[in-house]
Amino acid sequence: MTLKTPLYNEHQKLKGRIVDFAGFEMPVQYAGVIEEHNAVRHAAGLFDVSHMGEFLFEGPEAQKFLEYLTPNFVGKLTDGMAQYSMLLNEKGGIVDDILVYRYGPQKFMMVVNASNIEKDFEWVSSHKTKFPEVTLTNISDQTALLALQGPKAKEILPSDLKPFHFFVGAIFGVPNCTVARTGYTGEDGFEIFCSTDQVVALWQALLKAGEPFGLKPAGLGARDTLRLEARLSLYGHEINDATNPLEVGLSWVVKLDKPHEFIGKSALIQIKEAGLQRQIVGFKMIDKGIPRQDCRIREDKKEIGFVTSGTFSPTLQIGIGLGYVPTEFSSIGTKFNIDIRGNLKLAEVVQMPFYTRNRLPASYMEGIPREKGR
Amino acid sequence: MEFPDDLKYTKEHEWVRIKGDVAMIGISDYAQEQLGDIVYLELPEEGEAVEKGEPFGVVESVKAVSDIYAAVSGKVLEINDPLPENPETLNEDCYEEGWLIKVKMSNPKEAEDLMDSIQYQAYIKEETA
Known part of the structure; x- marks a missing residue:
């Protein structure tokens, strides 16, 4: 339906x-x-x-519950502030990326992705037993x-x-x-x-x-x-239950030093200590072609990673994409091939984001018509 | 949407203009509208063989990738060379400026299977119903 x-x-x-x-x-x-x-x-x-989902958290333990559910520091919010955050599982994987809004000391709203409304509500509900003084309501409808x-x-x-x-x-x-x-x-x-x-x-x-x-x-x-x-991650592309915030470039969301336990914390400490095996990079196409999700990333012909999102960039007028590669291929200027329908097309790791309001990285300005290159 | 009477059409939404044993092939107004903003085009080389019903090129919009199928079999005589540099032409003028390839037909009888404008419009109606 x-x-x-x-x-x-x-x-x-x-x-x-x-x-x-x-x-x-x-x-x-x-x-x-x-x-x-x-x-x-x-x-x-x-x-x-409007397809996005919204959950209300109300009651004396609402904030404590959110501190436990999310890795960002909810205690930093005052009334009328919102915060980008995540729901993590015990392995440090991303159940969803979310926003937390503080209406008052005992009233918060969580905004979740449309595709995850049911999964997230079940996930949050399953952890509520430890916080009896919270009323949780799915107000998405x-x-x-x-x-x-x-x-x-x-x-x-x-x-x-x-x-x-x-x-x-x-x-x-x-x-x-x-x-x-x-x-x-x-x-x-x-x-x-x-x-x-x-x-x-x-x-x-x-x-x-x-x-x-x-x-x-x-x-x-x-x-x-x-x-x-703008290099913003999307659930089902850059992030899913098996990716962790560090490899996605969202380590800033994870406040390991906040004065609260949270789900996934010990796993993330271990991941951090072990060092990242792979990470998301942004790349632009040097050869003509448009990368798409699931295209293989190759060095010569050997597979080293895969594309999580790709498109023609209307602002830059070239193909751009995000994808996972081993950390040694992640520095700016690294070149590799994107396998587009069996043809290897050259791409280069570039500074992120691709586009920043009122400013484009200088490397893009060459060859881009002025009115398009703002 | 327009579907000129002097053209033949395929179920994969290509058009064909036949002159003697040469078929000019492009994508229909319906195809370009369904694709949206076209930003990338791949064509075969001149001299390559194409086979009826098999893909000979690729067209991509911002969101979608689509194969382009040969309406008839034969050898590519000529391609619209400037088009891959200006693929948006396909949105603006898919029947004239936006032609893709000319094929010397190896079996002109294949063209008899193609739809005329009226049949094609009925087909679209059916497909989108």
Whole structure:
């Protein structure tokens, strides 16, 4: 069975091309991936990401429970702050990557990937017995989420929110929204939670308010190219239950010195001491070609790794990708081959991220038309 | 979407323009629209043999990879050489500027199996229903 977000009819009205994503019927594109990608880089885009999951943690032990479930230091958050984190298993593998929002000392929200809602809720529930003073609620079905992303986002929704901060209030007449300065595109912007029965009104109001600024509805296709250029990991690609945060380049999330035990901690200490066998690198294609997930990475013909995500980069106008290679192949400038349909195509490890707001690494500027190379 | 009357079409969404024993092959308006922004194209070399129903090239959009199948068998006489450098042309003009290859047919009778514009449009309707 496939699920629909409350915006399904809006997507159809806007001629969105609907595909199945994590069991949801979602728009992969409206006008076109590149046009939407560029709108987000240069103006703004509006994404329906209501398929994401949300869990509420309430009660006197909510924070203690989250400290145990996640490797980042929840104690660093004050009211109105959000934090990128993960759920880890005992082996240090990544059950999911998540965001934790602190509404108050006894109220937190966890945002999880759509594909993992059931798995995560079972995982979290299975550890709750040690924390009886927590009420855990899966509010995914009542909660919608929009992402307003791009340099013009702050003109469409004026706000003095700092990054990773949020407020709760009415916007565009829609009450009780959680507005956070967060995103998954490498641009400035907001993610806005509201109840499912209000989201159509909010979607329409934002599109209308954003029109003079060049705001466009954007689909999951652009969301993927944007996050990849910004080198943001995606569950099912760079990360899964068998990958650990250190090899993915997310060691900054793991606070081994926080004053709490957390699941996966002892495994990660061991992994750290043993040293990394492999790690994620970002590479650009030197030969023409577009790397895709599961393409083999070869030195000469010998297999040394595999691609976790790959795409044509609309900003850089070349093929780019992320993949696992042995640590000795991870330094910038290392060249290896990507096996694309049996043809070996040369690629080079480059500095990450591929794209940073208002700045591109100098190595990309040669050969890129100016207007595309911003 | 447009499907010119003077062309023949395949179930894999290629078009064929036949002049004597030479077939010009491209991808249909439906194919380019389904693919979305086309960013990469691989064509065979001139002189290579292609076989009806077998892939002779690859077209990629940002999100998708798709083989291009030979509508007829024969030898590649000519390729649209500048096209791989400007694959977006396939989105803009798939029937004229966006032609892919010309094939000298080894068995012109194979062309009889191809659909005409009306049959092809009915086929698309059926496939997407």
